[in-house]
Amino acid sequence: MRLRDAAAWLLIPAAIAVAACAGPAAKSAAPITGRPTPDSTLPAGSNILSSAAVAPECTTSDLSATLGRADTDGDTTTLQLVFTDSGSRTCTMQGFPGVSYADGPDGDPVGPPADRDGATAPQVTLTPGGFAQSRLRVVDYSSVPADECDPVDVTGLRIYPPDDARTMFVTLRNQQTCSGKVILLGIGSIQPRG
Numbered sequence: 001m002r003l004r005d006a007a008a009w010l011l012i013p014a015a016i017a018v019a020a021c022a023g024p025a026a027k028s029a030a031p032i033t034g035r036p037t038p039d040s041t042l043p044a045g046s047n048i049l050s051s052a053a054v055a056p057e058c059t060t061s062d063l064s065a066t067l068g069r070a071d072t073d074g075d076t077t078t079l080q081l082v083f084t085d086s087g088s089r090t091c092t093m094q095g096f097p098g099v100s101y102a103d104g105p106d107g108d109p110v111g112p113p114a115d116r117d118g119a120t121a122p123q124v125t126l127t128p129g130g131f132a133q134s135r136l137r138v139v140d141y142s143s144v145p146a147d148e149c150d151p152v153d154v155t156g157l158r159i160y161p162p163d164d165a166r167t168m169f170v171t172l173r174n175q176q177t178c179s180g181k182v183i184l185l186g187i188g189s190i191q192p193r194g
Helices: 003-022
Strands: 063-073 076-085 091-093 098-102 115-117 124-126 131-139 151-160 168-178 185-188
Touching: 063 168, 076 124, 098 168, 098 185, 124 131
Parallel strands: 115 185
Antiparallel strands: 063 076, 076 131, 091 124, 098 151, 131 185, 151 168
């Protein structure tokens, strides 16, 4: 066998391997130009990220908190705890805020934190200036037997957005609570404001 024929036999397996990797000859890829269109699709298993970025979770620095409408039924008042996206970016909220009475913006919590009421609702996306809310249940301390409650004055509520250890403070006027272990607050999951 001549050297030229031996070289040809060595090239045949390499040509077959290249053809197998290239896939069917009928399909040829067109060059990619311009921007993707809305109906563009990516091949399965692609590692390219979607152009629609997931919004980050809202933090204390993105939000402000206020108390909305109040409804009283017997010894329980239900208020809307309203969160406003006061930042410049879109962010998301999901879960339960932390709420406790406090003796000032930098003061210690007074009494136990709010119990969680109900199940976790779906995630809420807030655009700048947008709102979300949570139902805050407040039981009147005077409904608690005197031997279980030592009434104390409080100046507001310390609010923790879900998954954030930093707090906000909402001022209350003429408010008292029990300084003991009686739970007088309940908080619902974050909801869209309706």
